[in-house]
Amino acid sequence: MEPEVPEDQIVDLARRVQALEDHLAIYQLVASYGPAVDSQSARAVGELWSEDGVYDPSGVNTYAGRAAVEGLVCREPHLSYLQAGCAHVLSLPQVAVDGDTAVAVNHSRVYLRDGTSWRLERVSANRWELERADGAWRVRRRTSRLLDGDPAARDLLRPPGQD
Amino acid sequence: MEPEVPEDQIVDLARRVQALEDHLAIYQLVASYGPAVDSQSARAVGELWSEDGVYDPSGVNTYAGRAAVEGLVCREPHLSYLQAGCAHVLSLPQVAVDGDTAVAVNHSRVYLRDGTSWRLERVSANRWELERADGAWRVRRRTSRLLDGDPAARDLLRPPGQD
């Protein structure tokens, strides 16, 4: 029982478990976005963001605060998307956690029903700046840009945690 | 060593590790479905379900029991899909575990080879009701509906764990 003190081992394990929990919590945050918007669960969408969090989906309009982000699922073009049939699908993010903040990058796609098939309405690069507040991970800023050849869009996908 | 007894800390850590294991096991269950059907690994498909588990892919026909679910990859339209070239891709699920049961929601897509490209044959909402049996997570019921504007399809994507 000597050179390795169990208490030290427990502290080390607890740190590793916390790192895994952070990682999975961020996966769940990102995985929740698509189902929430496609089921028009406005409140669930808003709660993914910090109270004063920002969503910058295109560089044209920026939505600041939960109410603004929630509002997106209750108006055009989202209402038309829902009526036609839509799927907002987000890929498994690459995540870099640094204490109580984290950055995640991934791809998102909006599939839109078109006749008997679906077309790709949007294919975007995403950079998520996240923060832990009151024990929960939330979005401080999400920036998305269409992958249409714009170099600024692809720069969002640069490896996080190496700034 | 006093106020915090190591044994209590170990019990707490074990509970947290179990929660992480449950979560990852459910990710793996969902991640296994696409590769299994696209490689026509019938037995692997069946084993994702409980012995008497149900797959309700469209609201028209319901498949109850492993043999019925396995049978889907051995007949039309799946045989034509395999011959043409298909990909059943499931997104990272949002998961809510409650003891020995869990609910997961996500999107699935069937890409089908069409000329020199692929078209979206199906884009669906999924709700997975899962159960732990003999230490393994399995599907008790999977319900899928095309995201074609039908409100019942998008309701499947409502946040799990808030019923």
Added chain:
Amino acid sequence: MEPEVPEDQIVDLARRVQALEDHLAIYQLVASYGPAVDSQSARAVGELWSEDGVYDPSGVNTYAGRAAVEGLVCREPHLSYLQAGCAHVLSLPQVAVDGDTAVAVNHSRVYLRDGTSWRLERVSANRWELERADGAWRVRRRTSRLLDGDPAARDLLRPPGQD
């Protein structure tokens, strides 16, 4: 406090935590590929592979060693893809770890901007043979094949860990 010795419990927990860490590290490895190639982060792409790792993307040419894999993002057709707008999206992998090696299988898609939408340039089956070296998981061999009806492509998706 008798029959269960805390030290044994700690060893058991440490083993379970290591298994979770391996699993998440492999998720992150796979999740990093798409953002790295779409942001033309050549070095980040190369570092996903072992020094002498291999990428066999189509059965025509095979790329051995980091420099060869990095080179793919600096020449055609990748340059044209970046200019048009592209997204390399990889699905959540099914993973089987065996000590210091692992196999992961999943789907990948290349979305390419085409007019005002995107088309599916490639939909592929992937089998990743991974190894742990110096504490990090890296790609020893990645084999990808278009899911165009070729039986060899779908065989890549057979359940890993059951060879």
